[in-house]
Amino acid sequence: MKNIVILGATGSIGTNTLDIIQRFPDQFQILGLTAKSSDEKLESLIKAFRPKVVALQDEVAAMALAQRLSKTKVEVLSGENGILAVAQLSEADLVISAIVGAAGLLPTLSAIRAKKTVAVANKEPLVMAGEIIKKEAAFNGVSILPIDSEHSAIFQVLNGERHQDIQRIILTASGGPLLRLSNDEKTQISPEVALAHPNWKMGPKISIDSATLMNKGLEIIEAKWLFDLPAGKIDVVIHPESIVHSMVEFIDRSVVAQLGLPDMRTPISYVLHYPERIPLSLPSLDLAEVGTLTFEKPDTKAFPLLTTAYAALEGGGSLPAVLNAANEEAVKAFLDKRIHFGTITKVIQQTLEAHRPNAIKTLDDVLEADRWARIEGKRWIKKDTNS
Amino acid sequence: MKNIVILGATGSIGTNTLDIIQRFPDQFQILGLTAKSSDEKLESLIKAFRPKVVALQDEVAAMALAQRLSKTKVEVLSGENGILAVAQLSEADLVISAIVGAAGLLPTLSAIRAKKTVAVANKEPLVMAGEIIKKEAAFNGVSILPIDSEHSAIFQVLNGERHQDIQRIILTASGGPLLRLSNDEKTQISPEVALAHPNWKMGPKISIDSATLMNKGLEIIEAKWLFDLPAGKIDVVIHPESIVHSMVEFIDRSVVAQLGLPDMRTPISYVLHYPERIPLSLPSLDLAEVGTLTFEKPDTKAFPLLTTAYAALEGGGSLPAVLNAANEEAVKAFLDKRIHFGTITKVIQQTLEAHRPNAIKTLDDVLEADRWARIEGKRWIKKDTNS
Numbered sequence: 001m002k003n004i005v006i007l008g009a010t011g012s013i014g015t016n017t018l019d020i021i022q023r024f025p026d027q028f029q030i031l032g033l034t035a036k037s038s039d040e041k042l043e044s045l046i047k048a049f050r051p052k053v054v055a056l057q058d059e060v061a062a063m064a065l066a067q068r069l070s071k072t073k074v075e076v077l078s079g080e081n082g083i084l085a086v087a088q089l090s091e092a093d094l095v096i097s098a099i100v101g102a103a104g105l106l107p108t109l110s111a112i113r114a115k116k117t118v119a120v121a122n123k124e125p126l127v128m129a130g131e132i133i134k135k136e137a138a139f140n141g142v143s144i145l146p147i148d149s150e151h152s153a154i155f156q157v158l159n160g161e162r163h164q165d166i167q168r169i170i171l172t173a174s175g176g177p178l179l180r181l182s183n184d185e186k187t188q189i190s191p192e193v194a195l196a197h198p199n200w201k202m203g204p205k206i207s208i209d210s211a212t213l214m215n216k217g218l219e220i221i222e223a224k225w226l227f228d229l230p231a232g233k234i235d236v237v238i239h240p241e242s243i244v245h246s247m248v249e250f251i252d253r254s255v256v257a258q259l260g261l262p263d264m265r266t267p268i269s270y271v272l273h274y275p276e277r278i279p280l281s282l283p284s285l286d287l288a289e290v291g292t293l294t295f296e297k298p299d300t301k302a303f304p305l306l307t308t309a310y311a312a313l314e315g316g317g318s319l320p321a322v323l324n325a326a327n328e329e330a331v332k333a334f335l336d337k338r339i340h341f342g343t344i345t346k347v348i349q350q351t352l353e354a355h356r357p358n359a360i361k362t363l364d365d366v367l368e369a370d371r372w373a374r375i376e377g378k379r380w381i382k383k384d385t386n387s
Numbered sequence: 388m389k390n391i392v393i394l395g396a397t398g399s400i401g402t403n404t405l406d407i408i409q410r411f412p413d414q415f416q417i418l419g420l421t422a423k424s425s426d427e428k429l430e431s432l433i434k435a436f437r438p439k440v441v442a443l444q445d446e447v448a449a450m451a452l453a454q455r456l457s458k459t460k461v462e463v464l465s466g467e468n469g470i471l472a473v474a475q476l477s478e479a480d481l482v483i484s485a486i487v488g489a490a491g492l493l494p495t496l497s498a499i500r501a502k503k504t505v506a507v508a509n510k511e512p513l514v515m516a517g518e519i520i521k522k523e524a525a526f527n528g529v530s531i532l533p534i535d536s537e538h539s540a541i542f543q544v545l546n547g548e549r550h551q552d553i554q555r556i557i558l559t560a561s562g563g564p565l566l567r568l569s570n571d572e573k574t575q576i577s578p579e580v581a582l583a584h585p586n587w588k589m590g591p592k593i594s595i596d597s598a599t600l601m602n603k604g605l606e607i608i609e610a611k612w613l614f615d616l617p618a619g620k621i622d623v624v625i626h627p628e629s630i631v632h633s634m635v636e637f638i639d640r641s642v643v644a645q646l647g648l649p650d651m652r653t654p655i656s657y658v659l660h661y662p663e664r665i666p667l668s669l670p671s672l673d674l675a676e677v678g679t680l681t682f683e684k685p686d687t688k689a690f691p692l693l694t695t696a697y698a699a700l701e702g703g704g705s706l707p708a709v710l711n712a713a714n715e716e717a718v719k720a721f722l723d724k725r726i727h728f729g730t731i732t733k734v735i736q737q738t739l740e741a742h743r744p745n746a747i748k749t750l751d752d753v754l755e756a757d758r759w760a761r762i763e764g765k766r767w768i769k770k771d772t773n774s
Contacts, residue, residue, distance in 0.1 A: 156641060160547020165664040167671070237675050247646070247674075251666040252656050254543060259634070259642040269639050277552040279638040287557075287634075287682035288624050295674035 002028050002272070003091050005116075007083065007107050008098035009033035010041040012203050013121040013147065016264045017096050018049060020272060020280070028272065032086040034099070034107075039065040046074055053089060055082030057103075083107050088114035094272070096147070097122055100205050101328050102370055105129060109363070112136045112144075119271035121147035123222040124328070128321040129366040130225030145271040146226050149200075150219055152267030153245035153258035154227060159275065161250070169229060170247040170255075171219055172239040173298065174199050176210040178341075179240060183302060187342030191335050199242035199262045208331045212344055213298065217309025218327075221320050224313060231313045236306065238296045243285065261285050305345055308352065318358040318369035325373035326351035333381045340384075347380045389415050389659070390478050392503075394470065394494045395485035396420035397428040399590050400508040400534065403651045404483050405436060407659060407667070415659065419473040421486070421494075426452040433461055440476060442469035444490075470494050475501035481659070483534070484509055487592050488715050489757055492516055496750070499523045499531075506658035508534035510609040511715070515708040516753040517612030532658040533613050536587075537606055539654030540632035540645035541614060546662065548637070556616060557634040557642075558606055559626040560685065561586050563597040565728075566627060570689060574729035578722050586629035586649045595718045599731055600685065604696025605714075608707050611700060618700045623693065625683045630672065648672050692732055695739065705745045705756035712760035713738035720768045727771075734767045 004021060006014050014033075021028045030049040035042045037058035043065060046054060055077035056062035062078030069076055077085050087095060087107040095111040097104055097120045104122040109129075111118045113136060120126065126133055137144050146155050150171045158166070177196050178186050194211040195204060202210070209215035220234045245267075247257040260266050261283055269278050287293075300307045305327075312319040330347040333339045339347070351373055360366055391408060393401050401420075408415045417436040422429045424445035430452060433441060442464040443449035449465030456463055464472050474482060474494040482498040484491055484507045491509040496516075498505050500523060507513060513520055524531050533542050537558045545553070564583050565573050581598040582591055589597070596602035607621045632654075634644040647653050648670055656665050674680075687694045692714075699706040717734040720726045726734070738760055747753055 156643060160662075162663060170674075239674075244644075249671065250664050252653050252664045253647055253650070253667055253669045253671060254653050254657065254664070255646040255672050256543060257644045257646055259644055260640055263640070266639050266641050270641065275547075276549060277637050277639045277641070280640055282640045284554075284636065284640060285642050287626075288684040291682060293680040293682075295678060295680075297675040 001026070002093045003031040004028050004094050004096065004272070005032040005086060005089055005092045005111075006030070006096045006098060007034045007087055007104065007111075008036075008100065008122070009045055010035040010038045011098055011100060012201065013096070013098035013264060013268070017098070017268050017272075018045065020265055020269045022048070023280075024278065027278075031092050032089050034083045034086050036099075037061045043068065050074075053077060053086055055086045057083055080106070084110045087111040088116075090114070092116050094119060096271075097125070098147075100124075100203060102128060102325065105366070109133065109136060112140055112142050115140045115142055117143050117145065119145040119147050123148060123218045124324050126225045127218050127221045127324045128370060129360070129363065130221065130320070131360060132363055132366065134225055144226065145274055146222075147264070147267050147271055148219065148222065149262070149264065149267050150246040151223060151226055152270055154223065154248055156258045156270065157248045157256045158227070161248075163228065165250050165252075166227075166229065166233065167249040167251045167253075168233040168235055169223060169227060170235045170237055170249065171216060171223065172242070172244050172246050173213060173216040173236055174210065174242045175238045175240050176213065178211050179238070183342070187340055189341045191337065194334075194341055198240070204335055205328070205331055208334060208344070209327070211341070212305050213303035214305045214309065214327050214344075214348075216298075217306050218324065220309060221313045231310055236298050238298050239293065241290065241293050243287075243290055243293055259285060305348065308349060312352065315357055317360055318355070318365065319352065321360070321366050321369040322352055322355045322373040323348060325370045326377040329374050329377035329381060338385055339381055343381075343384050346384070347377050350380045351376045388413070389480045390418040391415050391481050391483065391659070392419040392473060392476055392479045392498075393417070393483045393485060394421045394474055394491065394498075395487065395509070396432055397422040397425045398485055398487060399588065400483070400485035400651060400655070404485070404655050404659075405432065407652055407656045409435070410667075411665065414665075418479050419476050421470045421473050423486075424448045430455065437461075440464060440473055442473045444470055467493070471497045474498040475503075477501070479503050481506060483658075484512070485534075487511075487590060489515060489712065492753070496520065496523060499527055499529050502527045502529055504530050504532065506532040506534050510535060510605045511711050513612045514605050514608045514711045515757060516747070516750065517608065517707070518747060519750055519753065521612055531613065532661055533609075534651070534654050534658055535606065535609065536649070536651065536654050537633040538610060538613055539657055541610065541635055543645045543657065544635045544643045545614070548635075550615065552637050552639075553614075553616065553620065554636040554638045554640075555620040555622055556610060556614060557622045557624055557636065558603060558610065559629070559631050559633050560600060560603040560623055561597065561629045562625045562627050563600065565598050566625070570729070574727055576728045578724065581721075581728055585627070591722055592715070592718055595721060595731075596714070598728070599692050600690035601692045601696065601714050601731075601735075603685075604693050605711065607696060608700045618697055623685050625685050626680065628677065628680050630677055630680055646672060692735060695736055699739065702744055704747055705742070705752065706739065708747070708753050708756040709739055709742045709760040710735060712757045713764040716761050716764035716768060725772055726768055730768075730771050733771070734764050737767045738763045
């Protein structure tokens, strides 16, 4: 019996993870769950999965939930410290890190420091602080398992292979809902249109990142740390059908790819049972039915953020953290309808231009870069709103 | 330094193997080479690769070659026994089994009995005598490595995976040069047209097998023995671009595929260096350049031999050996322009119908089924020629 903790249990990854777990009651037990503020959604999960401890970031929501659960044995924690406590529960075997954005950084690091195997679904912590996370994981003898469909694909393919035999990895990108629009058409797009991903049902942040291709930009940085590869060995190809989840080319020109219908339950089940697989009664991929798979080079004029992300990856230091923070602020402003879609790119690029890159040696360096970039990003957002 | 023996050195696989070997003079040494009758071609290989021993099946050609090489240290053997002697050379580390057709059976078995790792490029021995070959390999503690691009793909994908996690394997088939022709159009096709494979340059036998889809039929039987899977777990999908070489679906619905440009040097280099990979300076697969990959269900009306092969696989016993022998005779007759293309199918199906299936317990059972089927097949060929 494996004891599972889910950080960010009420989101898309959390829900899909619980869907798998309820199929195998003899193999997995939910030990802890966390959420930001959805106390009612968390309460229904508590009834279904009977965790020992839960935490809500929002103190008010936590108090309300604690009151409603006062006659049960479930412990309700609150705030940042509550989340960190759940991330470190001593009986946990596997921590699923699925808190959206930079907010996932400290909980992920806490789990690693508590010597837990961590499955990461949120790419932002690795983008911001990849070097620190990798060092901590090595120091604590902890494995980091990817859940993101692209990184799971590469992780599955690399199973049984030697690192030195990798020629390059090729991340596939659907191109998102705006793939065929001109830059002019995109500028005026509403959040509702940008949120409508053609293949994947995901949360709002990652859906907008897919529409700008920043999601792929974050993924190349994530891949650098997960697979210990330089930028020159990380390629991106547009594949609108989202059937090939990613590929590895080896030094003998053999390319191995992982494919499947777009369903996060397959990569989630892989980390739950790694290195073995569990049988899932999900629809089977029928390529004859799919018929056609297409591939094209990314249009870096239409999607300049991919180039921006490569530059941040190559520049290193504080640049990826700044890229990530500026992006988070810009996406939030776009979802709130404070800026146009086209302004997301401008905010990120202007913030990066204004930044003087620093080396990242400690967690504080990361948090400082993140803090600075949010202030700077907000300044550009405000400027744009006023203009 | 690995000592390599190539059985069938002057054919397409032999030539490609030597192309790889000459790139790594520090890693591989050619110990022995065999050929059927091409003494001049073999002589040029001897000059380039300096093997210790060679053998020619054809006694007259062998004598001529021996005379020309009388002042060198190269030992020239002849006939069936000569080939078998080269297959068993005591210093050999790896035997490449690339003799076309049933003629490869005894040399392959001899190498296995001499406790050599055998890389099989010729599928016919496994089709005819899969059970015996597997038993001998297990008894002698010997690995059988596949070279066929489809089986190499599956072999590469299964590296690091558990057998029990396999849901099914999916062999891809280009559909050959006659994919879009009607049955009527196909009947009158000439050997020259049928030999013109759209993606692969191969020998005449396998090229005709590709045009009838019998090649895929032989491959499903080969796959049964190589990967220990029942017929129900072996699927075929038509993929005209020959970029995806084959796939494995796992029980969690994850599909892993091996891809590459159609070039046998990648699977050959894989067996030469297995389980490691060697760097090959070959063109890299650029999917954005390829653009589109298509997949469709096999049309079993247009290609009835695939269904015939599944029936032989499921029936087992002597049926696969009969299928193979009738096919070899029919293909030979077609290449000699003694029968029409459409008659290949008829000869095979009539031979199988006339056959009373036996269990296969010994090599003699296999050879008897093979002998019977050739006589029966020839009878149908003659009947057709006379009609």
